[in-house]
Each structure stands twice: as structure tokens, then as C-alpha cells.
Amino acid sequence: MGTYRAAQVAAAGERFAVVDRELVPPGPGHVRIAVEACGVCHSDVYMVNNVLPGLRYPLVPGHEIAGRIAEVGEGTPDVWAVGDRVGVGWFGGSCGVCTPCRQGDFIVCPHLKVPGWAYDGGYAESVVVPFDALARIPDGLSAEDAAPLGCAGVTTFNGLRSSGARPGDRVAILGIGGLGHLAVRYAVAMGFETIAIARGAAKADFAKELGAHHYVDSSDPSAVASALQSLGGANVVLATAANSEAISATVDGLAPRGELVVVGIDAVPLTINPGQLIMPARIVRGHPSGTAQDVEDTMAFSALHGIRPVNETLPLAQADEAYQRMLAGQARFRMVLTT
Ligand SMILES: [Zn+2]
Numbered sequence: 001m002g003t004y005r006a007a008q009v010a011a012a013g014e015r016f017a018v019v020d021r022e023l024v025p026p027g028p029g030h031v032r033i034a035v036e037a038c039g040v041c042h043s044d045v046y047m048v049n050n051v052l053p054g055l056r057y058p059l060v061p062g063h064e065i066a067g068r069i070a071e072v073g074e075g076t077p078d079v080w081a082v083g084d085r086v087g088v089g090w091f092g093g094s095c096g097v098c099t100p101c102r103q104g105d106f107i108v109c110p111h112l113k114v115p116g117w118a119y120d121g122g123y124a125e126s127v128v129v130p131f132d133a134l135a136r137i138p139d140g141l142s143a144e145d146a147a148p149l150g151c152a153g154v155t156t157f158n159g160l161r162s163s164g165a166r167p168g169d170r171v172a173i174l175g176i177g178g179l180g181h182l183a184v185r186y187a188v189a190m191g192f193e194t195i196a197i198a199r200g201a202a203k204a205d206f207a208k209e210l211g212a213h214h215y216v217d218s219s220d221p222s223a224v225a226s227a228l229q230s231l232g233g234a235n236v237v238l239a240t241a242a243n244s245e246a247i248s249a250t251v252d253g254l255a256p257r258g259e260l261v262v263v264g265i266d267a268v269p270l271t272i273n274p275g276q277l278i279m280p281a282r283i284v285r286g287h288p289s290g291t292a293q294d295v296e297d298t299m300a301f302s303a304l305h306g307i308r309p310v311n312e313t314l315p316l317a318q319a320d321e322a323y324q325r326m327l328a329g330q331a332r333f334r335m336v337l338t339t
């Protein structure tokens with residue numbers, strides 16, 4: 001039934017090559033998506049470099065997918081039809097039978113099906129996904145803008161809305177990169193007094209353009225906590241920076257009962273003393289991404305408030321270049337492949 005192009009790595013750690021693959025019809029409960037755009041996320045490194053268990057090569061990463069349904073497998077509910085605009089993010093389906101799934105808490109399913117890990121992902125013209133992975137893209141949001149919301153967007157949007165922060169509370173966003181630049185805009189739109197924290201005075205203007213009410217320069221990490229306390233203390237810090245030293249440095253900037261929500265990954269341990277947590281009753285927690293419904297909520301909120309990721313786009317044929325630019329931290333701010 002024809003072929004499609006995909007950017008794959010033949011073996012762990014190899015460079016990307018664009019190859020032709022045979023199209024296969026979607027199995028029961030699955031749909032085939034004609035991919036229009038796919039974000040390049042730093043987490044793709046875990047698939048490309050064989051860091052996660054159970055990976056198979058050749059491998060096509062990509063878990064920030066946006067496109068249109070091209071084919072519907074049998075048993076797929078008729079709410080999904082050919083032509084529908086859909087996105088698929090980090091949440092690429094869940095097992096449905098484990099305890100969290102039976103409790104309706106699908107995102108912490110231990111058998112979570114992440115595109116690029118459980119099945120080939122979106123660095124391709126075509127991808128087949130289970131229907132429970134689908135999020136509807138609203139009118140007014142382009143595929144390029146929708147794609148990064150499936151991971152970078154939903155992670156920050158959901159991290160904020162699942163925190164204890166209420167409108168008027170002070171919320172600090174650590175890092176204003178691929179995740180943080182969206183987080184600042186979400187925090188402002190959610191009605192929080194928003195503090196952006198990043199390294200260097202040069203980012204202050206960008207933080208203000210995003211709507212941040214305050215900017216804290218974290219060049220000297222030891223100065224961050226006192227800067228937050230001078231603003232009254234943060235009720236929530238959303239840590240998007242992949243830097244444990246910078247994350248740990250925010251804890252003493254939390255208000256009593258303040259909450260540190262960690263979404264930035266670093267192999268280095270956090271350094272937090274129990275004493276920093278106990279008397280002020282502070283909370284430190286991790287936050288995963290969000291389900292397909294959460295992605296849909298993120299996209300609807302983004303469309304309603306005019307929030308778009310700042311993207312750099314390259315055609316699928318230049319997947320390797322896009323991936324290398326992301327790795328080198330050169331992409332401003334989300335790298336997106338287009339077909
Ligand atoms: Zn991601």
C-alpha cells in the first residue's frame with residue numbers, strides 16, 4: 001500500500017538516516033496518522049542512546065506528534081474519523097489493566113506506551129498509535145504549534161495546574177528554555193504572580209516579553225533563595241531547568257507549605273536537607289507529563305490565550321541536523337520537524 005519516509009537510527013547512538021518504509025494498516029484499536037509536524041524533545045536522547053529498557057532498533061523517535069488521521073483500525077470508537085486533526089505526546093497510550101489505570105490515573109501507568117519507545121514515533125510521514133493516545137487539535141492551532149504541546153506544553157501546563165497554587169499566588173519558573181518559556185506564559189495566564197528564574201541578566205527582557213512579573217538572575221545560585229524571599233517567597237517553584245544544583249538552590253526560596261515541582265531531569269542528585277522541608281512543611285515532588293485529555297486541555301488553553309511555543313522548524317529530511325541542534329542547545333526554543 002505504498003511507502004513513507006522515516007528518520008531512523010539503525011543502532012543505538014548512531015546518526016539519523018531518512019529511509020523509505022512500507023506502510024502498514026493500523027491494527028484493531030489503532031489509527032494511522034499522516035504526520036504534519038513532530039517536535040524534537042531532549043527525552044528522545046533516551047531512545048536514541050538506548051537508555052530505556054526494551055528498545056528495538058532500527059528506531060524512530062518522536063513523541064510530539066501532530067497530523068491528521070489517515071486510516072482507522074477496526075474497533076476504534078467512531079468519535080475518531082479519517083481527516084481529524086490529532087496530536088500524540090509523551091502519553092502514547094496506557095495498559096488499561098494495572099492498578100493506576102483501573103484507578104483512572106493513566107499517566108503513572110508502569111506500562112505507559114511512549115511513542116519512540118513502545119512503538120515507532122513521529123520522526124516520519126506516518127505513525128500508527130492506539131486510539132487512547134489521541135488528543136484533538138483545536139482550530140486555530142497549526143500542526144507546528146500543536147506538536148510541542150504534547151510533551152513540553154502539557155508537562156508544564158499540567159505541572160502548574162496540579163500544584164497547590166491558586167490565582168494570585170507567587171509561582172516561580174526555573175529555566176526559560178524549551179519548557180520554561182511555555183511555563184511562564186501558562187503561569188501568567190493562570191493568574192499567578194510569575195517569577196522567571198534563569199542565568200544571566202540578558203534573559204530578563206525575554207522573561208518580561210513572556211509576561212513574567214519578576215526576573216531572578218541565577219548566575220549565583222546561592223542568591224536565588226533570598227531573591228525569592230524578598231518577593232515574599234514562592235508558593236510553587238516549577239523546575240524546568242535540567243540542573244540539580246539550580247533546582248536545589250530554590251528550596252529555601254519557597255514560602256511555608258511551598259511546593260517544588262520537578263520536571264527537569266538531571267543525573268546529579270538534588271541536595272536538600274530534611275530541615276529545609278520539615279519546619280516550613282515544604283513539599284518536593286516530581287511531575288510526569290499528562291494524558292491525551294491533558295494534552296487536549298493544554299492545546300485548548302493555549303489556543304484560547306494565544307500561547308504558542310517558540311519553534312525552529314526543519315524538514316524531516318534534516319532530522320539529523322535538527323536533533324544535533326537540539327543536543328547542542330542551539331534550538332530556540334523547540335525544534336520541530338515538518339513533513
Ligand atoms: Zn518530551
Ligand SMILES: [Zn+2]
Pocket residue numbers: 094095096097098099100101109110111112
Ligand atoms: Zn496501566
